[in-house]
């Protein structure tokens with residue numbers, strides 16, 4: 666199968682290409698330097714030339730709560746532009762299948778947890794990442810509209826929970842929780858610091874899945890595309906408190922200090938656990954434990970970022 670992959674140099678894009686299932690497929694993965702996805706004409710030309718069997722859209726302007734709060738407009742416009750451009754380019758080229766990546770941030774702020782796909786679009790989004798969430802929701806809806814209006818086109822969306830893994834972003838200005846913890850605890854271990862600061866009181870809950878598991882879900886979806894629901898969450902089915910993530914990372918990294926809590930920091934949604942009922946019915950589940958995922962990510966961090 667010829668696959669056109671966006672975001673190939675990102676955490677998810679790299680995991681997709683490193684997955685054993687990628688072997689045997691022809692993967693065209695232009696970098697953002699080779700193809701700026703916000704340039705509609707360039708995207709249309711590139712997809713028309715490639716004429717792939719499947720587009721996997723794994724590019725995006727992505728960041729943690731602090732990055733999103735700092736530039737809601739940029740997160741909205743960049744993700745909207747990239748998403749609309751790749752979907753419209755695929756449609757123009759008659760690409761039969763497209764797999765779009767949404768996010769658990771698309772769900773309404775007060776939707777009941779676990780977040781079920783039926784809740785999408787039924788309430789206001791979380792203010793801290795509203796720009797990103799609106800763009801994700803709009804592009805996911807566009808995929809559904811294009812599919813409904815064109816029998817030959819099947820464009821579907823996976824909504825992953827929070828992710829971490831190799832090639833994550835360890836820059837504190839952009840980091841999500843897990844890479845931020847790894848950097849802070851690693852630095853405390855090296856410096857001999859007695860404590861590490863947690864944003865908020867640590868009682869918020871999150872579901873962080875290893876990016877390699879999402880890559881497995883993506884290739885499973887690609888192989889059984891016609892059976893795949895139009896919208897499907899991809900997650901672990903369980904969450905943990907922020908405090909627990911810090912404690913587990915300290916154990917994996919081998920640092921025995923204490924934690925302080927900075928209550929002035931933003932904490933976002935109290936909980937963001939996706940329902941995995943549809944994924945289970947589809948026959949997919951995540952396999953990487955937090956301990957194993959953290960160990961793999963920490964080794965990569967030490968090799969490339971420390």
Ligand SMILES: NC(=O)c1ccc[n+]([C@@H]2O[C@H](COP(=O)([O-])OP(=O)(O)OC[C@H]3O[C@@H](n4cnc5c(N)ncnc54)[C@H](OP(=O)(O)O)[C@@H]3O)[C@@H](O)[C@H]2O)c1
Pocket residue numbers: 671672673674675676677678696697698700701702703722723724725726727747766767768769824825826827828829832833834841
């Ligand atoms: N990380 C999470 O927790 C999470 C959770 C749910 C869903 N997702 C979704 O999963 C996808 C991948 O996320 P990720 O964590 O892998 O993000 P990432 O590591 O930041 O990678 C994003 C990729 O998008 C590319 N990109 C950004 N702007 C571009 C542009 N204008 N033109 C072309 N390419 C551009 C980047 O290219 P460069 O490397 O060249 O900059 C990078 O390869 C995104 O759609 C994200 O919304 C992520």
Ligand SMILES: C[C@@H]1O[C@H](OP(=O)(O)OP(=O)(O)OC[C@H]2O[C@@H](n3cnc4c(=O)[nH]c(N)nc43)[C@H](O)[C@@H]2O)[C@@H](O)[C@H](O)[C@@H]1O
Pocket residue numbers: 728729730731733768769770793794797826827828840841842843845846862863864865869871907930931932933934937
């Ligand atoms: C999946 C992503 O979810 C994102 O929301 P969100 O889970 O709050 O993003 P994170 O930045 O991962 O924050 C998760 C939780 O960890 C807490 N936290 C504790 N210590 C830290 C720290 O040192 N750094 C960070 N970053 N968090 C920390 C943070 O307050 C929040 O409650 C959205 O903003 C994105 O758009 C994206 O969709």
